[in-house]
Amino acid sequence: MSAALHPAALDALRRKVRALETQDRVTRAVLPFGxxxxxxxLPGGGLALGALHEVAGGAEEALYGATAARFAAGILARAQGEVLWCRRQADLFAPSLAQAGLPPSRVIFADAGDEAGVLAAMEEGLRWPGLAGVIGEVGKLSMTASRRLQLAAEKSGQIAIAVRRWRRIADAADLGQPTASETRWRVSTLPSSPLPPSVPGVGRPRWFLELLRCKAGDAFDIELEACDAKGHLRLPAPLAYRPAGADAGQGRAVA
Structure with a gap:
């Protein structure tokens, strides 16, 4: 029977693995959030291209997925080319995507009917040249399915985004299961940014964005104003002038 590793040796091994993962991603192209x-x-200073990323909504948004979908739309709005959007049901509100910078003219919708069909359509779409990326709406995402998508994304260089949404809140616990994705995000809505007293109307929507998992990186959270009509996020005004390290929440180590 082999002896257990000393805690110090185990920590050193973890640091070595983390360094190897980071080195492997130094030259990978990224899409900065700005x-x-x-x-x-984020490793490399942005969202990795040629990789699978997961996005889910917080609280009841885990069921409807509207905020997660808008966050995903804002990401690919800043990439070049058309977007393949694979969905289980035709309940996506297209004007909301346009408000995040992704007009209907850039979106190819694939109504797959069920999650198996969505995953198959995503994998096939990642083989198409010239797409900005592929988005698919799924609840359950196994290690095998996510690994297939990750490998397909690596080969094509496209961004793959799994928008996680479930039929019941209890099913959202599946978000904690391991997958092969590069990052895992959760987006929750906050009260809109306040407007000056003399200005009527509602301010820009705000989000609480959590990076739950990141290969070769740490988890953290940050409060942001939602995507604008060009897909850009923005710091709320009181945070915009803080030092870079002061805007994000406390980081948490990720194994």
Whole structure:
């Protein structure tokens, strides 16, 4: 029977693995968010291209997925080319995607009917040249399915985004299961940014964005204003002038 590793040796091994993962991603192309405190916490300074990313909504948004869908739309709005959007049901509100910078003219909708069909359509779409990326709406995402998508994304260089949404709140616990995705995000809505007293109307929507998992990086959270009509996020005004390290929440180590 082999002896257990000493805690110090185990920590050293973890650091070595983390360094190897980071080295492997140094030259990988990324899509920056354009928000310094956010990009500074991501390996390479942005969202990795040629990779699978997961996005889910917080609380009841885990069922409807509207905020997660808008966040995903804002990401690919800043990439070049059309977007393949694979969905189980035709309940996506297209004007909301346009408000996040992704007009209907850039979206190819694939109504797959069920999750198996969505995953198959995503994998096939990642083989198409010229797409900005592929988005698919799924609840359950196994290690095998996510690994297939990750490998397909690596080969094509496209961004793959799994928008996680479930039929019941209890099913959202599946978000904690391991997958092969590069990052895992959760987006929750906050009260809109306040407007000056003399200005009527409602301010820009705000989000609480959590990076729950990141290969070769740490988890953290940050409060941001939602995507604008060009897909750009923005720091709320009181946070915009803080040092980069002060805007994000406390980081948590990720195994």
């Amino acid at each position: 928000v310094p405190p956010l990009d500074a916490r």
